Amino acid sequence: MAGRKPTKVGKLRKAGAAKSVRTGKARFEPWSPAEVEEAFTRFARANPAPKGELGHRDPYTLLVAVVLSAQATDVGVNKATPALFAVADTPAKMVALGEAHLREMIKTIGLYRNKAKNLIALSERLIAEHGGKVPSTRAALEALPGVGRKTANVVLNTAFGEPVIAVDTHLFRLANRTGLAAGKNPLEVEQGLERAVPERFKRHAHHWLILHGRYVCKARAPDCPRCLISDLCRWPEKTV
Numbered sequence: 001m002a003g004r005k006p007t008k009v010g011k012l013r014k015a016g017a018a019k020s021v022r023t024g025k026a027r028f029e030p031w032s033p034a035e036v037e038e039a040f041t042r043f044a045r046a047n048p049a050p051k052g053e054l055g056h057r058d059p060y061t062l063l064v065a066v067v068l069s070a071q072a073t074d075v076g077v078n079k080a081t082p083a084l085f086a087v088a089d090t091p092a093k094m095v096a097l098g099e100a101h102l103r104e105m106i107k108t109i110g111l112y113r114n115k116a117k118n119l120i121a122l123s124e125r126l127i128a129e130h131g132g133k134v135p136s137t138r139a140a141l142e143a144l145p146g147v148g149r150k151t152a153n154v155v156l157n158t159a160f161g162e163p164v165i166a167v168d169t170h171l172f173r174l175a176n177r178t179g180l181a182a183g184k185n186p187l188e189v190e191q192g193l194e195r196a197v198p199e200r201f202k203r204h205a206h207h208w209l210i211l212h213g214r215y216v217c218k219a220r221a222p223d224c225p226r227c228l229i230s231d232l233c234r235w236p237e238k239t240v
Contacts, residue, residue: 028179028234031196035232036180040201042228043208050207052158054078059134059159060126061085063141064094064119066151072110080106091123091132118146136160150186153206163202165193170213171206177217179234 031039043050053074056062061081068077084105088094094102102116109115122144126132134155135141141152153166167175167186175181181192197205216223224230224239 028182031180031232031234033196033198036196037198039180039229039232040197040205040208043212044201044204046228047208047211050204050211052154052207052210055081057085057089059155060091061089062159063122063134063147063151063155066154067119067122067146068106068109068115070111070115070146070151076109080108091126094119094123095127115146121145122147134159136162138164149190153190157203157206161203163199163205165190165197165202165206165209167193168210170217171209173219174209174213174217177222177235178229178232 054062054065054069055078056065064084065077065081068081084102087105088097088102097105099116099120102119103112106112106116125144126134130140136156136159138149138152138156141147141155142149150166150168153164156162156164157166165171167190172183172186172189175183175189175193181189181196183189183192193205193209194202212228216227222235222238224233227233227238230238
């Protein structure tokens with residue numbers, strides 16, 4: 001009997017490495033460069049210019065929104081920031097607003113007390129050390145109160161067009177579930193994606209993957225029938 005004709009995915013997978021990748025309790029065959037290229041080609045075709053969902057006007061309001069979004073939803077942050085940015089959309093105005101008033105304006109957001117403290121402190125730092133401007137380097141961003149690597153990467157990517165990848169909860173889950181870039185922590189996943197994603201896709205990779213994880217590859221009920229990369233995905237429990 002003649003053998004089956006290789007599928008497109010089979011041909012793409014043939015170029016993959018021999019070693020398997022451990023993701024949770026499972027071992028997945030790593031994605032080949034051709035498969036990664038195919039996945040991001042599909043993302044780019046479906047959404048050529050992806051956008052983040054946090055409302056902002058400029059690098060400073062983006063920084064504020066991302067700090068507020070830690071352990072909170074973008075929807076919740078977007079409900080609070082229009083009123084906030086109407087009165088405090090610069091570091092100087094934020095400092096003038098003061099921590100007590102800021103707390104009142106963001107009290108619907110989780111961890112609002114600590115976030116208010118950090119936003120006043122980082123605004124003061126921006127005025128004192130950066131002329132009231134948001135710096136465009138990771139080191140300078142991470143030196144600001146309340147700013148970690150993920151926040152810095154979001155600002156670098158969205159505000160300054162840097163081809164960096166910010167790993168949030170959605171992206172971390174997707175990268176491990178699909179086997180695209182398995183890692184025990186966000187930094188490992190980020191580094192795996194930096195190695196795997198072709199340079200021409202890195203500018204938008206962050207948004208494609210986060211949006212896909214948020215709306216398709218969801219935590220409790222992944223919508224596999226709508227997934228653009230279901231045929232490439234290594235997750236053994238997918239529904240297609």
